[in-house]
Amino acid sequence: MTLLTSLQTDKTALHRTRLVSAPLGSLQPGEALMRIDRLAVTTNNITYAAFGDTPHLRYWSFFPTGAEGWGHMPAWGFAEVVRSTVDGLAEGERFYGYWPIASHLIVQPVRVGERGFYDGTPHRLDLTSAYNQYQRTTTDAAYRAELENFQMLLRPLFITSFMLADFLEDNAFFGARQIVFSSASSKTAYGTAFCLEGRDVQRVGLTSGGNRAFVEGLGCYGRAVTYDELESLDPAVPTLYVDFSGDAALRSRVHAHFGASLVHDCYAGSAQTHAHISESKVALPGPAPQPYFAPNQIRKRNADWGAAEVTRRFNAAQLAFITRVNDASAPWMKVREHRGLSAAQDLVDALGTGRVDPNLGHVVVLD
Template sequence: MQRILVDQQKITTVMQNDVTPADLHPREARIALESFALTANNVTYAASGFAIGYWQFFPSGIAGQGIVPVWGVGKVVESRNEALAVGTRLYGFYPMAETLVITPEVSSRGNVTDVASHRSQLPAVYNRYVPVGDTTPDQDHIRALLQPLLATSYLLSDWLEDNSYFGAKQVIIGSASSKTGLGLCKYLAEAKGRGFKIVGLTSERNRSFVQGLGACDQVLSYDEITQLAHAPSVYVDMAGNAAVKAALHKHLAEDLKHSAAVGISHWDAFNPSVELDGVKPEFFFAPAQIAKRRKEWGAGEIDRRITDAFMRLAREASDWLTVTVHSGLSAAPQVYAGLAEGTADPCEGHVIRLV
């Protein structure tokens, strides 16, 4: 069984590794991956692997080497669990590898949860797998590329609304060219009675891309932070670039009412020890907002709203997203490295197809 290992201390160092598949124990099932997406989200998983626990989902058994989680679709090829039949296709959280062994628990609605002991203390949203039936490869690719990111975008917009936007007159999105940043801009633009301006921050290289999408009221490059209006503001940071964050905090000072840390796509410029002016950044953890809404609305409602929000933007994806499909797991290291090194084009979406 082939898998991709990432150096946990130097996350641009990637290698392919071969291991002998373990025999199934009673109640277990083996899933063969059909395809998975690679995005900046996976770089954040690696960069925050220890802090948030992403290395724990799929332990490699090799000190210093981790398996980065990915979102994709797989098919059950072997089962010792009567509740999960061979041939079932499941969308969810997988290792960057050819197969995954799970201990499935199947709900009355057919949804599958991996109840393996090493995942029991990890966020439940990552342990759930959804049957997808006979979807097409194109449908699988768009779902794997966009649903996890746009789910985070939607949850961010819901959380901001839940907090009355912290009284902000402008919401500033760092790394607005990222798919999560783009989604947040679009969902914020839908806000009823919107009383705030949406400002996208991005690199000069990606400025025209963000402007062309029409989701922001203003687009600034990172070296134009001093052009931000002095008004009550919220900063939602997808990049984790310490210098950018320090400059924004210094410029806005007391006008910055909340600073949310979401991603670390600029992982090589991340430095949490940098002292910042004004409010202290707080980490936004999407599973916590899901858990809050499940408690308030019931389990099905938040899932329905996330799906509806994803579908709205997915229908527009062909207008701005070019999906590039790479054949075989051996293609994954180069694609992942390009994302980790920041050379990927925001107009492209990368999928690794194994079958």
């Protein structure tokens, strides 16, 4: 009998976790058992958890625990088919996708084809379909076995970065002459800045004093400014604010400083937890913050260009980004592997309490 071990997160304190084990039952017709063996666990996962109950996101709903107050924090990574009752899905096949931080997952594959499958488990049918798709490594043009760690660390973030850069350019940067990024040391922020290299718009990275040298060393921002130095920026320059921090106090300062020169406030995600996100909304001068959701831009570009062309452009950009991030002469990120779910607990605690080094990417490897 297979034993399922999972890491469950306290929804009220995202750094606090527990390990729960239980036997898995027999597979039913139409099901496959996946053994999860490699996951990327980053601040992005804390963001998923922080927005877990948001109606249009519902990240907690993908892998319900059945335990009040506890959730499965989702993560991107790789798993192999252990057993299958599904035609077209063979034991030993390897897939990239969205998994719980756990040893196994039972899926109900539908729309099985050359690229992979979608999980048709009933509770997932009304959730965002992009998170239900599982890609065969053998037919993924962007897959490189030696780059698995970088793919799972960067791909889910980079799709946001790539489509966000495209969204901003598609809207002519809302007339801005400079873009100010909060949490500029985050991978999603500097991935967006990377995609905008060569565009006729200044890129300013807002960051903490401790991360300033790292942000300056990236080279994808024209200027790095600490949060304390925000007011040193010229308030007359038409400015687009891309908010990766979710910090309401910082947002208020940005609006107050730029005033009528702030042409757009794009809320692209959060590196913070509930304490910051739930702060009360106050009236702000200038444009109201507008949430950005990558699947909306993906749908638009699928209609504009066709899905195959969207995939081709993304794959090319992703490979260029991974190549730059992994440049041996001046890497933007080094990978640290953590072995086992107990090590994953320590990692989630560090991420949830902000004790992370921005130039490290963290991977959990499961036996």
